[in-house]
Amino acid sequence: MKTLTVQEAHGMLKKIANEWINHEEQLGEIDRKIGDGDHGIGMANGARAILQNVTETDEKNLANLFKQAGMAMMESMGGASGVIFSALFLGVAKAAKKQEVLTVEVLASGMENAVKEIKQRGKAAVGDKTMLDALVPASEALSADHSRDFVSALAIAREKAAEGVEQTKRYPAKHGRSKFLGERAIGFQDAGATSVALMCQAMYDYVKEEEK
Amino acid sequence: MKTLTVQEAHGMLKKIANEWINHEEQLGEIDRKIGDGDHGIGMANGARAILQNVTETDEKNLANLFKQAGMAMMESMGGASGVIFSALFLGVAKAAKKQEVLTVEVLASGMENAVKEIKQRGKAAVGDKTMLDALVPASEALSADHSRDFVSALAIAREKAAEGVEQTKRYPAKHGRSKFLGERAIGFQDAGATSVALMCQAMYDYVKEEEK
């Protein structure tokens, strides 16, 4: 599978949104350990806004689809993850400008945009125990992929994201609400990174099923 | 035993005070059911004030002993029972004026004073589920006693007081904090009546032991 139509990309967005909604409880529990416990509620809110507000009014306008998703999250969520996860989709929207279909290349360059934007806004780097610890390796995996095939590219990306989540357990927190915990955060995984891993898993599951 | 010296009367007061202190918990539990749960604390406060402030400066001044007890309760307790139980001892003080020893007669007339004063201040009558339901029958028993012997007079008084407490379970409350409960108070005994019964029991125990 080398391309996704606007309709398929929409299907993938819905899959991501549902994955977040299904893990509302778990994401909340993770955030409760070292943060304020609302990450699940926030992501589920954003996901529901995606399900409600993203429409394929224009079958050729891929950028608009992702822009709608980003704006839906930005307007519904608030909090740290509202800005950060909307930046993620807006980064993809930027890369998708004038594109009619989604390719691994477009997705990879969108992720790169997102990483840049998120780093600049949030002033965090890899190793700071944020969602970047999952997003950066996933994004790098996509960019490094030569197959240009969604299934194999996303298989690696999702693995890297999951590894990134595991890594976050080892770090003290330097950003977000848990940063004030310093060393006491060690041993607990980052909530936002978990959401990124769920997103990668959902994208992989979607293309895997579509391929059948 | 027909008379109590000032010193003995003081011993009896201490016995009463200790009885209340020992039942702080239980009195609180009773008040918690249909009131605000502080009757035990209040009586124990008053009792401790008696133990601290009542002194036999004058061996011949029986009235002063009971006045000290009443004033100690009035100044330390507050609440409904502060006024009411201090009125009880002040009533005895009034009857003990110019007396050098306590007799059943003096005690009985003191209780009568107290009943009158308490009824006037609190506007309650027997059957209203207050301490009067124990005090009035106990007082009547003392007044009706012909033995003039403390042990036998107090044996009946304490029995009547205990019966009065049992009676309070049957009444709806008309005074004090539980009055607002109306019928819902039925089945629960009155806290202040329980304190009266404890007092009668302590007086009986004291004279019984002294007699030996």
Add this chain to the structure above:
Amino acid sequence: MKKIMNAADTLVEDMLAGYVSAEHDRVAISKEHPRVLYKKQKKTGKVGIVSGGGSGHEPLFFGLLGENLVDSVAIGNLFAAPTPNAVLAAIKEADQGAGVICLFGNYAGDVLNFDMGVELADFEEITALNLPIADDVASADQRHQSERRGIAGDLFVLKEVAAAAAKGYSLEACYQIGLAANSRTFSLGVGIEPGTNPINGKKNFELAANEIEFGLGIHGEPGIEKMPLVSAHKLVGKMMARLLLELQDYAEQELLVCVNGLGATTMMELYIVNKEVSQLLQQAGYHVSDTVVDSICTTQEMAGFSITLHVLNEELKELYQMEAFSSCYFHKEVDQ
């Protein structure tokens, strides 16, 4: 029990010391009695305003010591009315030559002790009148209005009587204002979770996980009935239906509203309650002049709230409009 305190036997004194430190430019502890606080600034010739009651309901009662509000307060032990001597000392502190009015919640203990306090004041040639506030409709029916217990409605009655005193009304005129204000004040509360008595660590009542007490008193005294917790909309609907019955006899359509939290109930919840209250009042054709949403009359960290409706008339309205402030309350009209 998890309370921030030193010891049970210094509980009230520690609290009063901390309050007076915070407000030392405005209030002080009486030299006559350690459980009496008074407002430093006095006007000669006005009627003195005393309030008081048991501890444990903070910021009441000392929280209302202030400008055009209360002149002195007598403070009791936890949940216990102040002693007659404390009442006497408070009356003396408040006396500015024109007599004194004592306002307090209508509970047996408070009535007994304030009555004795007033008798003692009489020996000292100070005329003091007691005005027990009786606003809780859950505690007695309309025919026995004066027997009702006092809850958060204290605030409006106090505010108006104190304004009358500040304006120079006579003792008798202030007293009449108080009677009128009191008879026009109707409150109803619900209890949701118990509070803890800091002296013995006991919860003040028991409720099942999804149960609330309808019509509960501010000491945790049981109320009209236990019922399941329902939505704010339904619960407030039920409370307002009861309260609006009381308003039928009045021609006036102008009200003051107080939504009072009992301790642990959040301001978020209180505002949600007020949304329902104000909608229902609007539907019923009432006009709300002022709304107080706060936790002024509490019972430790009990959860629950009460709604108070106070029917204004021209005179009461003018009195209410007077600027007033204290540590826990202020009123100031907006220039429009």
Add this chain to the structure above:
Amino acid sequence: MKKIMNAADTLVEDMLAGYVSAEHDRVAISKEHPRVLYKKQKKTGKVGIVSGGGSGHEPLFFGLLGENLVDSVAIGNLFAAPTPNAVLAAIKEADQGAGVICLFGNYAGDVLNFDMGVELADFEEITALNLPIADDVASADQRHQSERRGIAGDLFVLKEVAAAAAKGYSLEACYQIGLAANSRTFSLGVGIEPGTNPINGKKNFELAANEIEFGLGIHGEPGIEKMPLVSAHKLVGKMMARLLLELQDYAEQELLVCVNGLGATTMMELYIVNKEVSQLLQQAGYHVSDTVVDSICTTQEMAGFSITLHVLNEELKELYQMEAFSSCYFHKEVDQ
């Protein structure tokens, strides 16, 4: 969970509607954004003051909308910073032609959203500056003061910047006041019992029966250490020892103090805390100009409190003295 509410998805809107009903003569909901409230009365030409943050901390932030205080607020979901669009709308409502300052607690989410809001305002030719308040000494050491999170110290910084704006100071001058006020504000909190998230019914942390969290954040974020509950005297002593370290660099000896309850902690406890605070400050030779004891910055019905010390200088003192009032706070100097 026992919360008085209608539904999770109308929680914030119901609360805002109830607040605006109560304060309708003073505040209104913005037509630009349903999560923005503004003060009706405006002065042209002054610097606009915006505040805001997540819901669940009531009466913050909208409780500070008022005279010589905040002009508009942007409100987020429960414990979540407001969205960039809400911030933009609040900036527009506050703008009175002289620029706008946004004051909020220094949390990643708030900084991210207010930064975007300010960028959006820039497109509309409104100059807005962000001033994240960083007073919680438990959250970073002295070398990283500007990284600290914001807790109850918000109040004093806001009060002084708003007074500067009301006095007609320029945007830059107001901003400098804010920086100075912020750098002179030091808070430390303890958590005693968790609060409940009204959306999902979860407690926000766990503590053993006799355990407290020293240095906890207002969202229930863990703090410096867990420790056993000790007497008010010992606990406040430990907190003050930490806070007084921060005051060493200042020549000034004049302070503002805030003892802030986190929700379910009673006023009785807060005053007991204040007794200890004021004694220690007096011993250390400080003079307290004003003390606020209240629950202004809360986390639902969490139990706990924070102590804030704010070092005045001549200019800040003069600004603080300006009369100010809102639904949850007022300041008025006593004529002596």
